[in-house]
């Protein structure tokens with residue numbers, strides 16, 4: 303590639319004149335904003351082992367009452383972006399949230415979309431748009447843009463979940479804000495049950511609901527069963543993986559974040575092609591080894607890691623006789639809508 307003129311090649315008085323007019327010459331920075339072949343990537347491969355995080359999160363429970371936190375969260379920040387940016391990748395935010403028995407995280411709604419992957423404990427619930435969603439290990443609960451949500455806990459042990467938000471994306475768009483609200487009246491519970499059988503959806507006789515988000519809770523036991531059946535009935539499948547979708551439309555459940563669950567069969571090694579999206583892996587059950595150029599993360603249950611895009615990734619089940627289950631989040635729906643999603647062989 304042709305070497306381009308540098309800033310220093312320009313006379314100082316000319317540069318000063320440009321600056322005074324809020325003008326910038328493109329060519330000294332052209333190769334920075336349009337690097338050859340592959341983007342410049344800030345997202346570093348990082349792992350957050352749960353057993354290292356957990357005592358610090360519980361300590362936050364001692365140090366900061368819920369009233370002083372609103373959401374008691376330790377953010378899984380990628381140093382490649384700068385910790386203060388609170389980003390796991392360019393578009394994805396990750397946080398570990400703690401709710402203690404009897405605590406209540408008050409209702410609010412915001413423009414970023416959130417999902418929760420329940421990590422530990424039981425008896426907590428989150429109410430999203432009037433629907434009370436129970437939180438059990440491995441459940442995935444959506445909190446789409448604009449819906450009121452609050453978290454409560456009737457159990458007797460701490461509850462912890464992983465928050466995945468498209469906050470960095472919405473913040474970058476200068477569209478991120480929150481509104482405070484009143485405690486919601488619960489109008490629905492268990493509506494996810496209406497969609498649990500694949501291939502059929504409810505057909506209302508008079509009006510079809512225009513609801514964008516018909517399913518808010520994806521119970522882990524059902525998803526796990528779907529994966530086990532898939533492994534049995536389609537033994538030649540290259541990956542035993544299911545996508546969390548909107549059951550009314552078949553599209554991704556959210557517009558920016560892509561969400562899926564992967565089962566690694568006992569002893570299985572799965573090589574993923576090089577993709578343009580960064581990815582987050584969270585170990586739901588079993589243990590898996592995530593490897594990429596120069597890095598290897600051994601994920602035990604409840605561990606979380608992120609890997610950059612444009613890098614081939616290999617996942618290996620560490621056990622020869624037990625399946626391993628991994629939750630995966632990326633921004634493929636966003637990249638596909640924008641036309642920049644790529645798979646390279």
Ligand code: GTQ
Nearest residue numbers: 373375397399416451465
């Ligand atoms: O639970 O509503 O990790 O508003 C960050 C922002 C969680 C939440 C986060 C939030 C929430």
